[in-house]
Amino acid sequence: MQRRRFLIYGVAGIGAIAATLGIGWWQVDGPGADAQVGKRPLPLSEMSFRLTDHEGKPVGPQTLLGRASLIFFGFTYCPEVCPTTLSDISVWLDWLGEEATDLNVVLITVDPERDTVEALAEYVGYFHPAIRGWTGTTLQVDQATRDFRVRYEKMPMEGGGYTMNHTSGVFLFDADGRHVSIIDYHEPREFALPKIRRAMDEETKGAT
Amino acid sequence: MRISAGATLALALLTAAPPAFAGGEDVVVEDAWSRASIGTSRPGAAYMTLRNTGDEPVVVTGLSTDLAMMPMIHATATDEQGVSRMTHMEELEIPAGEVVALAPGGLHLMLMDLQRPMVEGESFSLTVDFSDGESISVEVPIRGMAARGPAD
Numbered sequence A: 001m002q003r004r005r006f007l008i009y010g011v012a013g014i015g016a017i018a019a020t021l022g023i024g025w026w027q028v029d030g031p032g033a034d035a036q037v038g039k040r041p042l043p044l045s046e047m048s049f050r051l052t053d054h055e056g057k058p059v060g061p062q063t064l065l066g067r068a069s070l071i072f073f074g075f076t077y078c079p080e081v082c083p084t085t086l087s088d089i090s091v092w093l094d095w096l097g098e099e100a101t102d103l104n105v106v107l108i109t110v111d112p113e114r115d116t117v118e119a120l121a122e123y124v125g126y127f128h129p130a131i132r133g134w135t136g137t138t139l140q141v142d143q144a145t146r147d148f149r150v151r152y153e154k155m156p157m158e159g160g161g162y163t164m165n166h167t168s169g170v171f172l173f174d175a176d177g178r179h180v181s182i183i184d185y186h187e188p189r190e191f192a193l194p195k196i197r198r199a200m201d202e203e204t205k206g207a208t
Numbered sequence B: 001m002r003i004s005a006g007a008t009l010a011l012a013l014l015t016a017a018p019p020a021f022a023g024g025e026d027v028v029v030e031d032a033w034s035r036a037s038i039g040t041s042r043p044g045a046a047y048m049t050l051r052n053t054g055d056e057p058v059v060v061t062g063l064s065t066d067l068a069m070m071p072m073i074h075a076t077a078t079d080e081q082g083v084s085r086m087t088h089m090e091e092l093e094i095p096a097g098e099v100v101a102l103a104p105g106g107l108h109l110m111l112m113d114l115q116r117p118m119v120e121g122e123s124f125s126l127t128v129d130f131s132d133g134e135s136i137s138v139e140v141p142i143r144g145m146a147a148r149g150p151a152d
């Protein structure tokens, strides 16, 4: 492991993080979107993955159609990024209240080796009840990551075991399966909620 | 009363040392908290703020706790592709007069090789070591797995 000294100068550090998020936004949703068009998830109607949910039921992209969807990738052995994302999402859902029942909210694991149906069921049980967990074989999960244009890599950890680096944004789709936007990792609620509302409004627009 | 030359020197060094080097005694730890774990096979995470009230930078060089065999400082960073990864920090410098926050989404304490499950409502003791040989012990409360901060 490389030796690294970490210097933090309060405001400067926060500025750097904000800049990183800003760049992420620019490439995904902003004026840079065209250049990154290949990196966006496919429309759900063009996806072909097959997975199993945390209750053992078969699921696929068509499971998500008809309601707006909030999809993110992670793994239950993740100590930081995933609990943070899940607790952020739980707060957004609490904030939406009744409206949250009009959303599909799914965690797709990038670690099918350890995330069995049972492991996922226990894990999602600690967060908002609307949150579902999907897993599958390694090949099935690979297909899902290709459909969503998600990147992930297995990293050995000091002291044994491994962790997964993975795309940490939350993908938003409208009820027709069109990709609407991405909520970046740990994005503040005041930015996240309007994005969710927008994905849900597309649904209303389609219905009328 | 006679004092040996060696003892005099030692005494001089002892009394001279604190003002010459700012150190661990200038650090105040606040808002420590952690998340409950499922069993012991997954690593745990803990957070806190470190305030350096002194005039010199202070460097955290080590951590220890009977809860985990390998507690370490990690930084989560997200690259321009949107991929998040954690980096191990062997040292963490707290500049003079500054506060370094370990909080969800960035710096955190990663508790590897848990020796017992982290149970909501309990707490564990953590010792933070500094480069000047000082160390401080903190009691870290364990909150629920969906907790977002030291208090709601």
Ligand SMILES: [Cu+2]
Pocket (backbone or CB within 6 Å): A079, A080, B074, B075, B086, B108, B109, B110
């Ligand atoms: Cu970590």
